[in-house]
Amino acid sequence: MKFAHAFQERLQNDGYPPEWVTAAISYRQLKKCIKKVERELDRLGLDVETLGQVLRTAEQERDERHAQYLLLNPDADASCAALFEPKLLIAVDEATGEPLDAHLSPTTRDYLQQLSLSQPVLSGSRLSQLRLDSSSEQDSSTGGSPSPDGPLRPTALRPFRMVELPLTSDSEFFSILTTELSGLAALQTAEKTRLSAQVTELGAVVSKVTEPDRRTASKVDLTKWRRVFELYVDSSIFFSANGDQDRGQQRDAATAQAQLQKFSDELRRQEIAVAFKKKESAVALERFLQLNVEMLQSMRFQEINDLAMKKILKKFDKRTALNIKTTFPTTLQLLPHGLTLLPASTAKAICHQLSTSLLPLVPSxxxxxxxxxxxxxxxxxxxxxxxxxxxxxxxxxxxxxxxxxxxxxxxxxxxxxxxxxxxxxxxxxxxxxxxxxRAKQKENEVAAGVDRYGQAFVGGRCVVM
CATH class of the missing domain: 3.30.40.10 (Zinc/RING finger domain, C3HC4 (zinc finger))
Structure with a gap:
């Protein structure tokens, strides 16, 4: 089954609210944008094999004489739809406008030369002079020529500049993707706020039903709630507690669901709910379980959207060779202060709140x-x-x-x-x-009796022989 179909099926059948489904990554629409980018590049004579070779040469030789595909950050007041300004740049001789990479076809080279003569110098794009290639020193008298196996070999320090190839579909692709990521981040923030309020309300109820009071000591559910929270911590539902390397790592949704099921089964096996002395405790326990179900749902939704983004970036690279699979997530982390498109883990935030404000209500x-x-x-x-x-x-x-x-x-x-x-x-x-x-007090009394009377002090009393 193709991912686009499987992704849409999960969105429709996993019980997500309609507004969540609407906010999800529009995988099929982004695929259509990729086809547009591919057609634009083909019209410029830059099929995936040619462009891939040019960019790989630049990367392997760490030489900017070939080509660059950049995702430039905007000003801090840019809208989500214009968070990135993608640019495909090709290096040309500053004087003649001739492309410096011999992998380009004659048609593409002619087009770039004409474009370079009509295009103004990009602001900030003037690069340092080329380093002298040691392999070309012997040909200094010839003025340099394209190598059959690589780029034009300069025979002297040769100035160059970058020419921008006009593309529009890639801007559309990133506009759609960043807008949707912004919506997902806002959705996760709202969900975190909602669940956080539930934790606070639940804490008020648990505090009430577990508060020790001499007058109602027989009706307090302190011991039962302590057992609930002990089982919960031992279950490590959302984060691993085993192994030095895995400790604290967030589990995947499938593992978290299995751990939550084990926790629920153990509560039923120990009949904790039916042993509660207060009706409020049973209701609060149901709310606690439902809270974890909703945390799991949020984790599952974020997980499938993360997968959709990775898949669509991989497809973009496969069809265009522009290599954004690694550069795009890195660029997301370098956005101006106050802008974020990487949704924080709701499960992580709520688990932290549980461990700091709810679980401590019942001392361990x-x-x-x-x-x-x-x-x-x-x-x-x-x-x-x-x-x-x-x-x-x-x-x-x-x-x-x-x-x-x-x-x-x-x-x-x-x-x-x-x-x-x-x-x-x-x-x-x-x-x-x-x-x-009481148990420790009795144990101490027995130990004190043994200290005073010796081993003849058995069962808390002195035995006379």
């Missing part, structure tokens, strides 16, 4: 574990270096006369005393991790 136990026993830092001790340990582990370190912090190796352990207790953190842990605190 991993952030409050003692680095020695890996249990909750109950009765936390904050050392002078800033690292936190549970009081039991600090006592063990001091008894062993280990003065260096296990994390930073600072000489701070033996200096710690009751003044290093962090009562504010202790209250916070009691409030947000009541079950873990």
């Amino acid at each position: 136990l991993d952030d409050y574990l003692c680095p020695v026993c890996f249990g909750i830092s109950w009765r936390p001790i904050r050392l002078r270096c800033g690292h936190i340990f549970c009081i039991r582990c600090l006592v063990v370190l001091q008894r062993a006369r280990q003065d260096h912090c296990p994390l930073c190796r600072g000489n701070v352990v033996m200096q710690a005393d009751a003044n290093n207790l962090d009562p504010a953190l202790a209250r916070f842990l009691r409030r947000y991790f009541p079950e873990e605190v």
Whole structure:
């Protein structure tokens, strides 16, 4: 199936809003523009093979005597339809107007010479004198001549200038493409704003249903939401969390969809939704899942439009040899300040907001574990270096006369005393991790009993033999 048909089919059948479909890359229209560019070049005697050879020669020899195809940036106040000014330039002898590249056909060479004599010198296009080609020094008496295998070989420092070949269809191509890219960027910005507002609203609900309160402690869904967010982080739906090289890399839409499905299946398997004590929690969870579905849809839409742009640039190069597949994306990144045609990843922006404003509403136990026993830092001790340990582990370190912090190796352990207790953190842990605190408290009591009575202290009581 040809890409144009497959692209249109996906736009129509993947459930995108009508305004999204309208804003998508007009692949077929751009293909028609490419055919116009191809016909224009053919009329100038520059078929794809000839022009490709000329441009390749210039690139291989790093010599501007041949030809250049430039995408010039406009002024900062240019409209989207005129963001690029494409120019096809051919080098000619400054005095005679004769083209310097022997790959050109006689007809094209005559046309260029006539054009150079009637065309004013391009502003800023006067280039430095040609370097002396060492292979032509022996022919200095002949005045130089076209080589059968390459460009005209100058026998002395020979001034030249660039003549612009008049093309119109390439300007039409870039006008359409840049206008559509601008529309896609605006669409993604609007979508990011909409989803961001949803995250903010969802945060208000989650904060309400998870806020610990002594009077309604039995009706708080704090533990359940903590489990939801733990599963969500572990699922790494939109960004990879595995491997040093892949960590933080955005997944493709197909992988993200599979990860989202696994997350949803795990929520159902653990029956978290039915275990909620508040109706608002169940509604909020559905909204959270729908938010991720919409992020995935935005990612999928951006992905297929990125592919359409790569395909159309590749086709442009194949039909014209003008090599814009790499130069066009690079030029997009060099637009004047305030102009952008590269839509930012909506998934990346919303994931960042989730990780900074929503997930922290439900504190994670991993952030409050003692680095020695890996249990909750109950009765936390904050050392002078800033690292936190549970009081039991600090006592063990001091008894062993280990003065260096296990994390930073600072000489701070033996200096710690009751003044290093962090009562504010202790209250916070009691409030947000009541079950873990009770379990750690009981564990500490047993350990203290063993310290005092020996191994005969079993199950929290002293056994008399």
